[in-house]
Structures are given as structure tokens and as C-alpha cells.
Amino acid sequence: MKTILTPKQMYDQIFSVEENYNPSAVREVDIAIVESRYLLPIVGEGLYNALLEGSYVELCNNYVAPMLGAWTRYVVEPLLAERCSAGHGATAVDAELLARLKMIASATSRRLSDYLNANVEKFSEYNPIDNPLNHCSIDGNIVQIY
Numbered sequence: 001m002k003t004i005l006t007p008k009q010m011y012d013q014i015f016s017v018e019e020n021y022n023p024s025a026v027r028e029v030d031i032a033i034v035e036s037r038y039l040l041p042i043v044g045e046g047l048y049n050a051l052l053e054g055s056y057v058e059l060c061n062n063y064v065a066p067m068l069g070a071w072t073r074y075v076v077e078p079l080l081a082e083r084c085s086a087g088h089g090a091t092a093v094d095a096e097l098l099a100r101l102k103m104i105a106s107a108t109s110r111r112l113s114d115y116l117n118a119n120v121e122k123f124s125e126y127n128p129i130d131n132p133l134n135h136c137s138i139d140g141n142i143v144q145i146y
Contacts, residue, residue, distance in 0.1 A: 003031040004039075004051050004060065005068055013069035014076075025080055026072060034071045038105070039064065041132050042113050046125030056123065063112040070105035077101060109133065 005013065011026045040048050043064075051060055081093045113133040116126050128134050 001028055001032050002052055003028055003035060005031060005065060007031065009065075010069060010072055013065055014073040021080065026076060030072055030076055030079075031068065034068055034075055038071045038109060039068060042109060043116070044125065044127055044130045046127075047116075047123055050125050059115075059123070063108075063115050067105070067108035067112050070101070070108045074098065074101040074105045 007026045007028050007030075008023060010031055011021075011023045014026070015021050035048070043051070047056075050056060051064060077098060078093045110133060113131055116123060116131070117128050117134065120126060120128060
């Protein structure tokens with residue numbers, strides 16, 4: 001399975017030195033899930049494949065990697081709580097923490113989408129009509145479709 005960022009790159013992207021997690025905390029399947037659920041709908045298949053092949057390094061470093069990192073942290077956080085609590089009693093993930101992680105991840109998705117829309121001419125594979133963020137927004141828990 002090929003992903004835009006390796007598990008090591010993703011680990012370095014989402015965890016600080018102070019957080020004492022094993023680098024195996026991020027698995028390739030976690031990244032693949034995030035890419036297919038959160039990135040692919042925004043960028044479309046053509047641009048996604050170009051990113052997989054290493055094209056558009058600046059776009060990847062400045063917009064895609066931070067977005068993937070934010071969503072991966074959101075996805076991985078509950079898994080880490082389960083893994084860390086195994087044999088030590090149940091430890092629930094703080095709902096406020098998950099809400100903050102989701103807010104950050106959503107903001108990075110919007111940031112990527114806005115950048116792509118402002119620079120359509122740079123990315124021939126990108127079609128803004130296919131980007132769902134150009135047809136809806138989520139304010140709080142209210143979905144607005146336009």
C-alpha cells in the first residue's frame with residue numbers, strides 16, 4: 001500500500017518529542033484511511049495520484065502534509081488510548097480533545113481547499129467542481145449545502 005507520507009514521516013509530523021509514543025503508533029493503514037476519507041474527495045483522483053508519485057512537493061509540504069497530519073492525529077488518538085490502557089483498565093479519550101483535534105483537522109482541510117481554488121491554474125489535475133468543500137460547509141454541527 002502506497003501513501004503520500006510514510007508512517008515515520010507522519011509520526012514526525014503529528015507527535016512532539018515530549019509525547020512518549022512509539023513510532024509504530026502510526027500505521028500505514030491509518031494513513032491510507034485518512035487519505036481516502038479526507039484528502040481524496042478534496043483533491044480528486046488525478047491530483048491524488050500525482051501527489052502519490054511525488055509531484056507538487058511544495059503543495060504537499062505546505063498544505064497536504066499538515067492536513068493529513070491533523071486528520072491522522074484525530075483518527076489515531078482513540079486507538080492510542082485503547083492500546084495504552086490495555087491491561088490497565090479502560091481509559092476514555094477526552095471528548096474535548098477530540099473536538100479540538102477535529103476542529104484543527106477541518107481547518108487544515110479548508111486551508112488546502114482554499115489554496116487549490118485560488119491556484120487552479122497550477123494544478124491541471126484538480127477540478128474545483130468535484131471538491132465537496134466547494135458545495136457545503138459545516139458550521140458547528142450544521143451542514144450547509146449550496
